Amino acid sequence: MANVLVNAPKTAKRGAIVEIKALILHPMETGFRPGPNGRIIPRNIIERFTASWNGVEIFDMEMSPAIAANPFVSFFAVATEGGTVELRWTGDEGFVVEERIAIAVE
Amino acid sequence: MMWPRVVLCLSAVFASSLGLAQVGGEGRHSGYRDMGEALQKMQDDDAANPGMLFVQLGRGLWGKAAGTSGKSCADCHGDAAGSMKGVAARYPAIPAGAEAPVDLEGRINLCRTANQGADRLPPESRELLALAAYVGHQSRGMAIAPPDDPRLAPLRTRGKELWTARQGQLNLSCAICHDDNAGKKLAGVTIPEAHPTGYPIYRLEWQTLGSLKRRLRNCLVGIRAEAYAFDAAEYVLLELFLMERARGMMLETPAVRP
Numbered sequence: 067m068a069n070v071l072v073n074a075p076k077t078a079k080r081g082a083i084v085e086i087k088a089l090i091l092h093p094m095e096t097g098f099r100p101g102p103n104g105r106i107i108p109r110n111i112i113e114r115f116t117a118s119w120n121g122v123e124i125f126d127m128e129m130s131p132a133i134a135a136n137p138f139v140s141f142f143a144v145a146t147e148g149g150t151v152e153l154r155w156t157g158d159e160g161f162v163v164e165e166r167i168a169i170a171v172e
Numbered sequence: 173m174m175w176p177r178v179v180l181c182l183s184a185v186f187a188s189s190l191g192l193a194q195v196g197g198e199g200r201h202s203g204y205r206d207m208g209e210a211l212q213k214m215q216d217d218d219a220a221n222p223g224m225l226f227v228q229l230g231r232g233l234w235g236k237a238a239g240t241s242g243k244s245c246a247d248c249h250g251d252a253a254g255s256m257k258g259v260a261a262r263y264p265a266i267p268a269g270a271e272a273p274v275d276l277e278g279r280i281n282l283c284r285t286a287n288q289g290a291d292r293l294p295p296e297s298r299e300l301l302a303l304a305a306y307v308g309h310q311s312r313g314m315a316i317a318p319p320d321d322p323r324l325a326p327l328r329t330r331g332k333e334l335w336t337a338r339q340g341q342l343n344l345s346c347a348i349c350h351d352d353n354a355g356k357k358l359a360g361v362t363i364p365e366a367h368p369t370g371y372p373i374y375r376l377e378w379q380t381l382g383s384l385k386r387r388l389r390n391c392l393v394g395i396r397a398e399a400y401a402f403d404a405a406e407y408v409l410l411e412l413f414l415m416e417r418a419r420g421m422m423l424e425t426p427a428v429r430p
Contacts, residue, residue: 073219135379
Protein backbone atom coordinates (compact mmCIF):
# COMPACT_ATOMS: atom_id res chain seq x y z
CA MET A 67 0.00 0.00 0.00
CA ALA A 68 1.27 3.39 -0.84
CA ASN A 69 1.56 5.86 1.93
CA VAL A 70 -1.76 7.68 2.18
CA LEU A 71 -3.56 9.45 5.02
CA VAL A 72 -7.30 9.87 4.55
CA ASN A 73 -9.53 11.61 7.05
CA ALA A 74 -13.30 11.51 6.71
CA PRO A 75 -16.16 10.99 9.17
CA LYS A 76 -17.14 7.33 9.61
CA THR A 77 -20.82 8.24 9.94
CA ALA A 78 -22.87 11.15 8.64
CA LYS A 79 -26.50 12.25 8.79
CA ARG A 80 -28.40 11.92 5.52
CA GLY A 81 -28.02 15.12 3.51
CA ALA A 82 -25.15 16.41 5.64
CA ILE A 83 -22.04 17.96 4.10
CA VAL A 84 -18.92 15.96 4.90
CA GLU A 85 -15.30 16.96 4.43
CA ILE A 86 -12.88 14.43 2.99
CA LYS A 87 -9.15 15.11 3.43
CA ALA A 88 -6.48 13.13 1.62
CA LEU A 89 -2.71 13.35 1.89
CA ILE A 90 -0.33 11.22 -0.17
CA LEU A 91 3.44 10.70 -0.19
CA HIS A 92 4.75 11.75 -3.60
CA PRO A 93 7.85 13.73 -4.69
CA MET A 94 6.00 15.77 -7.38
CA GLU A 95 9.22 16.23 -9.33
CA THR A 96 8.58 19.13 -11.72
CA GLY A 97 10.69 18.08 -14.69
CA PHE A 98 12.36 21.49 -14.73
CA ARG A 99 15.10 20.97 -12.16
CA PRO A 100 18.64 19.88 -13.01
CA GLY A 101 20.04 17.04 -10.89
CA PRO A 102 23.52 16.84 -9.33
CA ASN A 103 24.93 15.79 -12.73
CA GLY A 104 23.47 18.85 -14.49
CA ARG A 105 20.88 16.84 -16.41
CA ILE A 106 17.18 17.55 -16.04
CA ILE A 107 15.47 15.19 -13.60
CA PRO A 108 12.55 13.63 -15.51
CA ARG A 109 9.10 14.82 -14.56
CA ASN A 110 7.34 12.63 -12.03
CA ILE A 111 4.03 14.06 -10.83
CA ILE A 112 0.54 12.93 -9.98
CA GLU A 113 -1.54 13.95 -12.97
CA ARG A 114 -5.01 13.24 -11.73
CA PHE A 115 -6.89 12.72 -8.51
CA THR A 116 -10.47 11.49 -8.56
CA ALA A 117 -12.98 10.47 -5.93
CA SER A 118 -16.16 8.48 -6.45
CA TRP A 119 -18.97 7.69 -4.02
CA ASN A 120 -20.49 4.27 -4.69
CA GLY A 121 -19.10 4.43 -8.22
CA VAL A 122 -20.39 7.95 -8.98
CA GLU A 123 -17.66 10.48 -9.55
CA ILE A 124 -17.88 13.33 -7.05
CA PHE A 125 -14.48 15.01 -7.40
CA ASP A 126 -11.92 15.28 -10.19
CA MET A 127 -8.70 17.25 -10.03
CA GLU A 128 -5.93 17.70 -12.55
CA MET A 129 -2.54 18.32 -11.01
CA SER A 130 0.35 20.30 -12.46
CA PRO A 131 4.12 20.51 -11.83
CA ALA A 132 3.60 23.61 -9.67
CA ILE A 133 1.88 21.57 -6.96
CA ALA A 134 4.09 20.83 -3.94
CA ALA A 135 5.37 17.43 -2.91
CA ASN A 136 3.03 15.24 -0.83
CA PRO A 137 -0.13 16.98 -2.06
CA PHE A 138 -2.97 17.51 0.41
CA VAL A 139 -6.47 17.69 -1.03
CA SER A 140 -9.60 18.57 0.90
CA PHE A 141 -13.08 18.59 -0.60
CA PHE A 142 -16.72 18.41 0.42
CA ALA A 143 -19.55 16.07 -0.56
CA VAL A 144 -23.20 15.64 0.36
CA ALA A 145 -23.89 12.34 2.11
CA THR A 146 -26.98 11.01 0.36
CA GLU A 147 -26.43 7.28 0.87
CA GLY A 148 -23.97 5.16 2.84
CA GLY A 149 -21.26 3.29 1.05
CA THR A 150 -17.69 3.40 -0.15
CA VAL A 151 -15.70 6.39 -1.27
CA GLU A 152 -12.93 5.42 -3.63
CA LEU A 153 -9.96 7.76 -3.99
CA ARG A 154 -7.63 7.31 -6.91
CA TRP A 155 -4.35 9.00 -7.75
CA THR A 156 -2.72 8.41 -11.14
CA GLY A 157 0.47 9.89 -12.54
CA ASP A 158 3.79 9.60 -14.31
CA GLU A 159 5.84 6.40 -14.32
CA GLY A 160 2.71 4.28 -14.03
CA PHE A 161 1.78 5.66 -10.62
CA VAL A 162 -1.61 4.33 -9.50
CA VAL A 163 -2.86 4.36 -5.91
CA GLU A 164 -6.35 3.50 -4.78
CA GLU A 165 -7.76 3.92 -1.33
CA ARG A 166 -11.24 3.05 -0.11
CA ILE A 167 -13.06 4.41 2.90
CA ALA A 168 -16.48 3.54 4.22
CA ILE A 169 -18.97 6.18 5.29
CA ALA A 170 -22.22 5.09 6.93
CA VAL A 171 -25.26 7.33 6.46
CA GLU A 172 -28.07 7.27 9.00
CA MET B 173 16.43 65.82 39.21
CA MET B 174 16.14 64.28 35.80
CA TRP B 175 19.21 62.08 35.90
CA PRO B 176 18.00 59.36 38.26
CA ARG B 177 14.95 58.90 36.09
CA VAL B 178 17.02 58.58 32.90
CA VAL B 179 19.31 56.08 34.58
CA LEU B 180 16.28 54.14 35.74
CA CYS B 181 14.84 54.11 32.21
CA LEU B 182 18.12 53.04 30.70
CA SER B 183 18.56 50.24 33.19
CA ALA B 184 15.03 49.06 32.43
CA VAL B 185 15.85 48.97 28.71
CA PHE B 186 19.08 47.15 29.43
CA ALA B 187 17.34 44.59 31.63
CA SER B 188 14.73 43.84 28.99
CA SER B 189 17.34 43.41 26.25
CA LEU B 190 19.34 41.16 28.55
CA GLY B 191 16.20 39.11 29.08
CA LEU B 192 15.84 38.74 25.31
CA ALA B 193 19.47 37.77 24.92
CA GLN B 194 19.16 34.91 27.37
CA VAL B 195 17.15 32.54 25.28
CA GLY B 196 18.09 29.61 27.48
CA GLY B 197 16.14 31.18 30.34
CA GLU B 198 12.46 30.98 31.16
CA GLY B 199 11.10 33.06 28.29
CA ARG B 200 11.98 30.40 25.72
CA HIS B 201 9.54 29.36 23.05
CA SER B 202 9.39 26.87 20.22
CA GLY B 203 9.56 27.93 16.57
CA TYR B 204 5.93 26.80 16.49
CA ARG B 205 4.98 30.17 17.96
CA ASP B 206 6.89 32.08 15.28
CA MET B 207 4.95 30.58 12.38
CA GLY B 208 1.60 31.62 10.99
CA GLU B 209 -1.73 30.22 12.09
CA ALA B 210 -2.16 28.18 8.91
CA LEU B 211 1.08 26.28 9.51
CA GLN B 212 0.26 25.75 13.17
CA LYS B 213 -3.04 24.17 12.14
CA MET B 214 -1.22 22.03 9.58
CA GLN B 215 1.09 20.70 12.28
CA ASP B 216 -1.72 20.10 14.77
CA ASP B 217 -3.95 18.15 12.37
CA ASP B 218 -2.59 14.61 12.05
CA ALA B 219 -4.43 14.19 8.76
CA ALA B 220 -2.83 17.31 7.26
CA ASN B 221 0.67 17.13 8.77
CA PRO B 222 2.84 15.57 6.02
CA GLY B 223 5.29 14.42 8.70
CA MET B 224 2.64 11.87 9.71
CA LEU B 225 3.14 10.14 6.35
CA PHE B 226 6.66 9.35 7.48
CA VAL B 227 5.47 8.30 10.93
CA GLN B 228 3.15 5.85 9.19
CA LEU B 229 6.05 4.65 7.02
CA GLY B 230 8.15 4.21 10.17
CA ARG B 231 5.41 2.16 11.81
CA GLY B 232 5.62 -0.22 8.86
CA LEU B 233 9.42 -0.44 9.07
CA TRP B 234 9.26 -1.02 12.82
CA GLY B 235 7.59 -4.38 12.22
CA LYS B 236 9.67 -5.37 9.21
CA ALA B 237 12.58 -7.81 9.59
CA ALA B 238 15.98 -6.49 8.52
CA GLY B 239 19.51 -7.86 8.16
CA THR B 240 21.00 -11.30 8.77
CA SER B 241 19.29 -11.71 12.14
CA GLY B 242 15.89 -11.70 10.47
CA LYS B 243 14.58 -9.62 13.36
CA SER B 244 12.48 -6.50 13.26
CA CYS B 245 12.61 -3.61 15.74
CA ALA B 246 9.33 -4.91 17.20
CA ASP B 247 10.80 -8.38 17.88
CA CYS B 248 13.03 -6.89 20.60
CA HIS B 249 11.34 -3.64 21.57
CA GLY B 250 7.71 -4.72 21.21
CA ASP B 251 5.09 -2.02 20.93
CA ALA B 252 6.87 1.28 20.32
CA ALA B 253 4.06 3.17 22.07
CA GLY B 254 5.37 1.77 25.34
CA SER B 255 9.03 0.97 24.80
CA MET B 256 9.97 4.10 22.85
CA LYS B 257 8.01 6.58 24.97
CA GLY B 258 10.37 9.28 26.16
CA VAL B 259 13.39 7.98 24.24
CA ALA B 260 13.57 10.94 21.86
CA ALA B 261 13.30 13.30 24.84
CA ARG B 262 16.64 12.14 26.27
CA TYR B 263 18.85 11.64 23.19
CA PRO B 264 21.72 12.27 22.32
CA ALA B 265 23.09 9.89 24.96
CA ILE B 266 25.95 7.44 25.41
CA PRO B 267 24.55 3.93 24.82
CA ALA B 268 25.60 1.10 27.17
CA GLY B 269 29.04 -0.20 26.22
CA ALA B 270 29.83 2.74 23.94
CA GLU B 271 32.27 5.59 24.45
CA ALA B 272 30.87 8.35 22.29
CA PRO B 273 27.38 9.88 22.37
CA VAL B 274 24.99 9.22 19.51
CA ASP B 275 21.80 10.96 18.45
CA LEU B 276 18.53 9.17 17.77
CA GLU B 277 19.40 8.41 14.14
CA GLY B 278 22.83 7.16 15.24
CA ARG B 279 21.20 4.93 17.85
CA ILE B 280 18.89 3.42 15.26
CA ASN B 281 21.86 2.67 13.03
CA LEU B 282 23.77 1.20 15.98
CA CYS B 283 20.88 -1.14 16.64
CA ARG B 284 20.83 -2.14 12.98
CA THR B 285 24.53 -3.00 12.79
CA ALA B 286 24.94 -4.52 16.27
CA ASN B 287 21.64 -6.35 16.76
CA GLN B 288 19.95 -6.79 13.40
CA GLY B 289 23.02 -7.52 11.29
CA ALA B 290 21.86 -4.95 8.78
CA ASP B 291 23.65 -2.11 6.98
CA ARG B 292 23.60 1.40 8.33
CA LEU B 293 20.86 3.46 6.74
CA PRO B 294 22.37 6.41 4.85
CA PRO B 295 21.93 9.87 6.38
CA GLU B 296 18.68 11.63 5.34
CA SER B 297 17.41 8.44 3.70
CA ARG B 298 13.66 8.01 3.77
CA GLU B 299 13.88 4.85 5.91
CA LEU B 300 16.10 6.42 8.58
CA LEU B 301 13.97 9.56 8.78
CA ALA B 302 10.78 7.50 8.92
CA LEU B 303 12.10 5.36 11.80
CA ALA B 304 13.37 8.45 13.66
CA ALA B 305 10.01 10.17 13.13
CA TYR B 306 8.13 7.10 14.37
CA VAL B 307 10.31 6.76 17.48
CA GLY B 308 10.27 10.53 18.05
CA HIS B 309 6.50 10.65 17.68
CA GLN B 310 6.10 8.36 20.70
CA SER B 311 7.48 11.20 22.86
CA ARG B 312 5.24 13.91 21.47
CA GLY B 313 3.96 16.14 24.26
CA MET B 314 6.71 15.06 26.67
CA ALA B 315 9.29 17.42 28.13
CA ILE B 316 12.86 17.30 26.85
CA ALA B 317 14.88 15.58 29.59
CA PRO B 318 18.58 15.12 28.77
CA PRO B 319 20.27 12.43 30.90
CA ASP B 320 22.38 13.38 33.93
CA ASP B 321 25.34 11.34 32.67
CA PRO B 322 28.49 13.09 34.05
CA ARG B 323 30.40 12.11 30.90
CA LEU B 324 28.09 14.33 28.86
CA ALA B 325 28.82 17.58 30.74
CA PRO B 326 32.22 18.31 29.12
CA LEU B 327 30.75 17.38 25.71
CA ARG B 328 27.93 19.87 26.20
CA THR B 329 30.53 22.49 26.99
CA ARG B 330 32.25 21.68 23.73
CA GLY B 331 28.91 21.96 21.97
CA LYS B 332 28.42 25.38 23.50
CA GLU B 333 31.89 26.39 22.28
CA LEU B 334 30.86 25.41 18.75
CA TRP B 335 27.61 27.31 19.20
CA THR B 336 29.38 30.52 20.17
CA ALA B 337 32.38 30.26 17.81
CA ARG B 338 32.36 32.60 14.84
CA GLN B 339 32.85 30.81 11.54
CA GLY B 340 32.38 31.10 7.80
CA GLN B 341 32.87 33.99 5.43
CA LEU B 342 30.14 35.96 7.18
CA ASN B 343 32.02 35.41 10.47
CA LEU B 344 28.87 34.64 12.47
CA SER B 345 28.24 32.20 15.28
CA CYS B 346 24.98 30.36 15.90
CA ALA B 347 24.54 32.40 19.09
CA ILE B 348 24.69 35.76 17.32
CA CYS B 349 21.44 35.03 15.49
CA HIS B 350 19.62 32.58 17.73
CA ASP B 351 20.53 33.98 21.17
CA ASP B 352 21.30 37.66 20.65
CA ASN B 353 18.88 38.45 17.83
CA ALA B 354 16.14 35.81 18.12
CA GLY B 355 12.71 37.25 17.45
CA LYS B 356 14.06 39.93 15.12
CA LYS B 357 13.83 39.72 11.36
CA LEU B 358 16.33 38.30 8.90
CA ALA B 359 15.22 39.07 5.33
CA GLY B 360 11.62 39.30 6.45
CA VAL B 361 11.67 36.02 8.37
CA THR B 362 11.54 35.84 12.16
CA ILE B 363 14.76 34.41 13.56
CA PRO B 364 13.72 31.46 15.73
CA GLU B 365 15.31 30.59 19.05
CA ALA B 366 16.50 27.29 17.53
CA HIS B 367 15.14 24.78 20.00
CA PRO B 368 15.21 21.20 18.65
CA THR B 369 11.65 20.44 19.74
CA GLY B 370 10.22 18.77 16.67
CA TYR B 371 12.88 16.79 14.81
CA PRO B 372 12.78 15.25 12.34
CA ILE B 373 10.78 18.18 10.95
CA TYR B 374 8.73 18.51 7.80
CA ARG B 375 10.12 21.69 6.28
CA LEU B 376 8.04 23.18 3.48
CA GLU B 377 11.19 24.58 1.88
CA TRP B 378 12.60 21.04 1.64
CA GLN B 379 9.26 19.52 0.66
CA THR B 380 10.23 16.55 2.77
CA LEU B 381 11.23 15.43 6.24
CA GLY B 382 14.73 16.33 7.43
CA SER B 383 16.89 15.77 10.49
CA LEU B 384 18.41 18.31 12.87
CA LYS B 385 21.70 17.54 11.14
CA ARG B 386 20.30 18.76 7.86
CA ARG B 387 18.99 21.89 9.54
CA LEU B 388 22.42 22.59 11.07
CA ARG B 389 24.07 22.10 7.68
CA ASN B 390 21.55 24.56 6.25
CA CYS B 391 22.62 27.24 8.71
CA LEU B 392 26.33 26.49 8.18
CA VAL B 393 25.92 26.98 4.45
CA GLY B 394 23.92 30.14 5.19
CA ILE B 395 26.82 31.73 7.05
CA ARG B 396 29.11 30.49 4.26
CA ALA B 397 30.99 28.09 6.47
CA GLU B 398 32.03 24.62 5.35
CA ALA B 399 29.45 22.16 6.66
CA TYR B 400 30.91 19.31 8.72
CA ALA B 401 30.86 15.88 7.08
CA PHE B 402 27.65 13.92 7.69
CA ASP B 403 29.32 11.58 10.19
CA ALA B 404 31.21 14.36 12.05
CA ALA B 405 31.10 14.40 15.85
CA GLU B 406 30.37 18.15 15.86
CA TYR B 407 26.68 17.62 15.09
CA VAL B 408 26.17 15.40 18.13
CA LEU B 409 28.04 17.90 20.33
CA LEU B 410 25.79 20.71 19.09
CA GLU B 411 22.70 18.54 19.56
CA LEU B 412 23.79 17.74 23.13
CA PHE B 413 24.10 21.44 23.88
CA LEU B 414 20.82 22.34 22.15
CA MET B 415 18.83 19.65 23.97
CA GLU B 416 20.23 20.85 27.31
CA ARG B 417 19.33 24.41 26.31
CA ALA B 418 15.78 23.25 25.53
CA ARG B 419 15.45 21.15 28.70
CA GLY B 420 11.83 21.02 29.83
CA MET B 421 10.37 22.18 26.53
CA MET B 422 7.71 20.05 24.88
CA LEU B 423 8.49 17.70 22.00
CA GLU B 424 6.33 18.16 18.88
CA THR B 425 7.70 15.46 16.53
CA PRO B 426 6.93 15.56 13.65
CA ALA B 427 6.86 19.37 13.55
CA VAL B 428 6.05 21.43 10.46
CA ARG B 429 8.22 24.46 9.73
CA PRO B 430 8.31 26.95 6.83
